[in-house]
Amino acid sequence: MKSVFFVLSFFLSSVGYAQQILSPNKKIKLVVEMQPAGQKGLSQVYFKVLYKSKEAYIEVLPASPLGILREDQQFTSNLKLIGEGKPVSVHDKYEMLTGKRKLCENFGTEKTFNYQNDSKQPLNITFRVYNDGVAFRYTFPNRSDSSLSIKDEATGYVIPEGTARWMQPFEQSYENFYPLSTSGSNEKNSGEWGYPALYKVNDQSLWVLISEAGITRQNCGAKLNNKQNTNLYKVSYPVAKKDMHGGVVSALPWKSQWHVMIVGKLADLVESTLITDVSEPTAFKDTKWIEPGSAAWVYWAYNHGSKDYQRVIEYIDLAVKMKWPYVLIDWEWDTMTNGGTLKDALNYARSKGIKTLLWYNSGTEWLGATPVDRLLTHEKREKEFSWLREIGVSGIKVDFFAGDQQAMMQYYIDILEDAAKHNLLVNFHGATIPRGWARTYPNLMSTEAVYGAEWYNNNGILTDKAASHNTTLPFTRNIVGSMDYTPVTFSNSQHEHKTSFAHELALAVVFESGLQHFADRPSAYYDLPEEPRGFLKNFPTTWDETKLINGYPGEMIVIARRKGKLWYVAGLNGKDTEQTLNLTFNFLGNSGYSFQIFKDGIDTKAITSETRSIKKSNTLQIQCLPRGGFAGVISEKGSSTLK
Structure with missing residues (x-):
């Protein structure tokens, strides 16, 4: 029996070992593998993400490193895989009082890998592969009443040169722009980038948004850093400042935040609730007093x-x-x-x-x-x-x-x-x-x-x-x-x-x-x-449903949000030239509808209003001024509209 365990352990910890986890709908595949890391024959855990387009899987994230550093131990290189859990189905179903969707539901597959470092100290990495993305976190499962310092991560996301990306140079207030770039360098930036980070998989209509979720008192908020390698965006913890530690100080057991990647078409990203899906359920039950x-x-x-x-x-x-x-x-x-x-x-x-x-x-x-x-x-x-x-x-x-x-x-x-x-x-x-x-x-x-x-x-x-x-x-x-x-x-x-x-x-x-x-x-x-003044009266701030109709970052967006039986629709022209925005209605049912629309008039200060009959099969082409837009509300014929 011991010899069998030895052979299994050797196999699991070998450099060539790789495991795959599929999302329930089989569109997203996550691969966990060991790769060489530097000299002396050391190895490191890597992960990569693929997305099924037609009949083939396309790599949306190349092999990217995993690992975490404590002040007393390193859990980056030479980790040994000593065991793994069975795949477990994850089903998140809950209601939100705010946000893009009232009823939230997502399906995923969870699997945990158990590692040991050179000092035989344990580290678990748990992956969840959802229908719209990937989430993972680290756990130190052993128990210690003494506080330990978790200093940094080796976690990184490889984004090759030439990839279109929209990232915000980091500021602690997160008040900055998301400029389009095809390079990881920025003369005005120190190599630090704030979440969320968006990139497009080149030559594909596939997108990835990187962020994090599930922060507890055991965590700090992280950012991305590509100072050492402009194509590798490493997860970094904040430095110490007045009266505040850098990194994390905690007793064990300890769990990191969830590292989150939302993956798919642009509509999949905009409509996703993955950030709240992986977060803890409500901490209190009485919410009747909460009125957005x-x-x-x-x-x-x-x-x-x-x-x-x-x-x-x-x-x-x-x-x-x-x-x-x-x-x-x-x-x-x-x-x-x-x-x-x-x-x-x-x-x-x-x-x-x-x-x-x-x-x-x-x-x-x-x-x-x-x-x-x-x-x-x-x-x-x-x-x-x-x-x-x-x-x-x-x-x-x-x-x-x-x-x-x-x-x-x-x-x-x-x-x-x-x-x-x-x-x-x-x-x-x-x-x-x-x-x-x-x-x-x-x-x-x-x-x-x-x-x-x-x-x-x-x-x-x-x-x-x-x-x-x-x-x-x-x-x-x-x-x-x-x-x-x-x-x-x-x-x-x-x-x-x-x-x-x-x-x-x-x-x-x-x-x-x-x-x-x-x-x-x-x-x-x-x-x-x-x-238009009536449009703003009684305006809802929570939504039962959100649908991205069309869009591209920095250029335009057309979006629809439902509140009860009404659909609120809007479009923005992000360009300094005129642009025609196409509005389709395939999110509607098969009834007849009335659409009250407010759009650009003869100049930037004029709004023209009209009401027209529409149905699901229609497409409207709405001409927008430079930096213009439109808004409107759709109601089923025979039901009430704006007052």
Whole structure:
């Protein structure tokens, strides 16, 4: 028996060993293998991903390295495979309160490989191959009450030179562009890239989006680094900074975050819920108090907070007239003057049936924005959140987070858990990207982590880049979770728009966010023609279904989202020249439908409205101005439409 085990162990740990895992629909194949790694005959675990197109499998990720480093042990080279689990079926089925789809369902196959390093210390790597992608994570299964430092990973993604990619140079606020590149180098970048990262498999209509999910208190947030090899994007942990460790410190057992690759056609990526599929189920059962919705937002138009009581009242009145359930009272509410205080503003909102959200500084001293340091400890949060419920506030916006270190991940989770105890909604700004928390903590309504409309206030860069940027975000940032871009602005703040009014109107549909903060001044909405203004009234911010109709990053997008019996449809022209967008209706049933459409008029400030009869077999060609767009709503004939 011992000799049989020896032979099996030798076979499993040999360099030529390879295992395959197939998705349930057989479209995605993951291969795990051992390859030589450097000198001295050492070996390393690699994985690669293939996708079945017609009758053949196409390589969408070449062989890429796996491994992880602890301060006391390395688990990168010379790992020995000592065993493997049987393939297990995975079936994720759950409901979301926010996001692109209410009912989420995905199927996968899970398999765990058991390794030992040179010191005979164990490492497990668990793979899940879903119908729309791949996820994997590391586990240290043995037990230790002493804390250990997990410093770094050898995990990497090989993206060959010449591959078209859309990646964001890393900033801790994730507020940057996703420029198209066919090279891994960037003169303006230090070799660090933020999630999510999108690339196209060359000469194929296949795409891959790389990100991560399932962050717990045992994890930090990672990023990608290709400083050593421009074609190898290595997973890297944040460095230590003031009062925060770099990497992870934890007792054992320990599990990493899920490393996620969404794979398929562009529609597969846009419609995927893989980020929440691999995340933990909801941490609390009572969710009846959670109500996503649209909000009027005071900051954008004046590049200032909520110190002016009279201005806050104007936005409460805007919410009333537009039938939006919320108003966000931004920074400086603690020093509100000009005829009233915060208490007066809250009482006024309550008298009008409008719910309120309050801004908080996470605890930094950036910009002198107040209030500061009311949430940093559990005791402070309990005091503040109890007070908020007493005065009738429905949620908080927390701004200015300081990185992706483990301590910051713990801080995010602490805020979400403590807020939920007091029935408070949460919106994170100046923050990390979504990593699946909206499933675990459904009171998380949205996250910024985007170069959004707020940047019209800061400099003039967005003016020329907005259209292309707006048609890139649906294929990058917004795939991984709700995005608080603060869209639909028609007037100019500090810097001008070049996008058309119809383009701006379409952003309400194109950009998904559980709290959709409509950012312009009240007069901009009042001055809209009656039909497009009606389109924005009672606007839904959660969706039963999402369908990508057509699109290409940076060039254009046409998307449809269903709420109940209504389909909201929108398209954006990301180019500086006119473009015709094709709208097909094969997502509809076999009935007759009425389509109310708002599109570019004779110039960028004009919106034309019309209603036409359509059916599933129709195709509309919609001519868009440079940086233009369209939006509309589809209702089954005989049912109610916009009011």
